[in-house]
Amino acid sequence: MMTVTMDEQQKLKALIRYYIDEENKVEKLVDYLIRHETVGLEVFAYLGFDKMDELMFQPVSRRTFIRRMPFYFHKPSKELGDIAELSQYIYYSLEFNKSNYGEQLEDFYCALERLFYDFEIDVITILNYTVKQRGRVGEIQPIYNWLHYLELAQKLRIEEKTPTRFIVEYNNVREMVGLEPIIYEISEMYTGEYIERYGNRLRMDGIFPCDHNNQPILKWIGVRIKNSKRIYVNVNDKLKGSLFVEITPRTKVWGLNVYGTDEDGSDIWYDLYTGPLLMEFDHAVIKDRRVAIGMTQKQVAEAIGASSRTYQKWERGETTPDGHFLLRLMNVLDIKELSEITKIQDVDDI
Incomplete structure (x- = not known):
């Protein structure tokens, strides 16, 4: 049993009264804490509170229990701004x-203790800040990211504890100390679809970090875009929404890991859109397919209604078949997709 002076008991009671407003329960908890060095789940039933789920509480030392009382006994209140619970x-x-x-x-x-005691943030803010930033209730990783931000900000002498756009400021401080930023990958719009076209405009959905002028910070977004006319976003206060790209005939767009990472977990950039002027006829394919199905150049030429000389120029890459002959070639050589007979300019040439 812990030996405590009357003065220590009074201080303990004063502390407990801050979280429990019923005097008889205050007295019972003080009595329990004096008699127990380890606090178990039964303490809540002993005090007459609703049964605490064992998933939320495991036996802790007396000192730890006292430090965590702000969370154990917090009563959510929508009037006070609570939208999330422990x-x-x-x-x-x-x-x-x-x-x-x-x-x-x-x-x-x-x-939670570090946020409350070391950074002096109140319980309501602790439980609700990241939810208001992210729009999702119950995610713990944003809590850990926030704590990390505070640790870095403290070293950098940055006083802001709850930045308006957390994901932006967190990446800023990460880069300031030499850490890799968090990259926000685009979201699936439909099954297997990550990009949608409306005339000369492409749209992608996700979370998009933006600067103070509401311009997307592309280095932190899982897309690569070349030769676009304009890039802009339409996002809410949580920076969730759509990224738009006004395209040109030479625009190229890649998405990061949209169809999965490599076998070793490394990143893969997948082609999402290629402008028409970046696509070229792949003359090597028609020769490979002709040989694979056992046809001669003359046989293919006759099958599509072209001269042997014209067909030979296509195979050598000297000329390119027009749309009329291209469709016939695909049929004869059993080429089902246009992408099979085209190649994209090298990225370095774009």
Whole structure:
């Protein structure tokens, strides 16, 4: 049993009263803490509170319990600005079926303690700031990113604790200390589709970091764009929305990891759009396909209604078949997609 003086008891009561407003429960908790060095789940039933889920609480030392009372006894209030609760982070983000669940829970509570005690941020802000920034309830990773931002900002003597556009300021401080920024990849719009065309304009959806002029910061976005006429965004206050590209005949767009990473986990840039002036007839393909199906040049030429001389020029790359003959070639050589018979200019030439 812990030996405490009357003065220490009064200080403990004063602290507990800040989180529990019923005097009889205050007295009971002080009595419990004096008698126990380790606080178990039963303390909540002992105090007459609703049963605490064991997923949210595991036995902790007396000192740790006291430090975490601001979170254990927080009562969400929409009037005070609460849109998220402690339980949502734990239920939605922690993997309770994993053997290291206890470590996950402890890491989360330690992060909350650091935000509260080291950076002096109130509980309502802690539970709600990243939700208001991201628009998703219960995501723990943004909490960890925020804590990391605060640690870096402290070293850089940046005083802003809750920047209006967190993802932008977080990447700024990461780059200031020499860390790689977070790259925001575009989202799937439809099944397997990441880009949509409207006339001379392309659209992609996702989260798009923007500067103070609301211009997209492309180095932090998982797209590469060359030879566009204009690039702009239409996003909400969480920087979620659409990126638009006004195209030219030589515009090229790639998307980062839209169809998955490489086998070793490394990044892959996939072609999403190629302007018509970047596409060329691949004369080597028709020869390869002709040989594969066992036809002579003369046979192919006769099958499509062209002269042997004209066809030979196509195979040698001296001339290019027009649309009329191209369709016939694809049919005879069993080429199903136009992409099979075209090649794209080398990226360095764009």
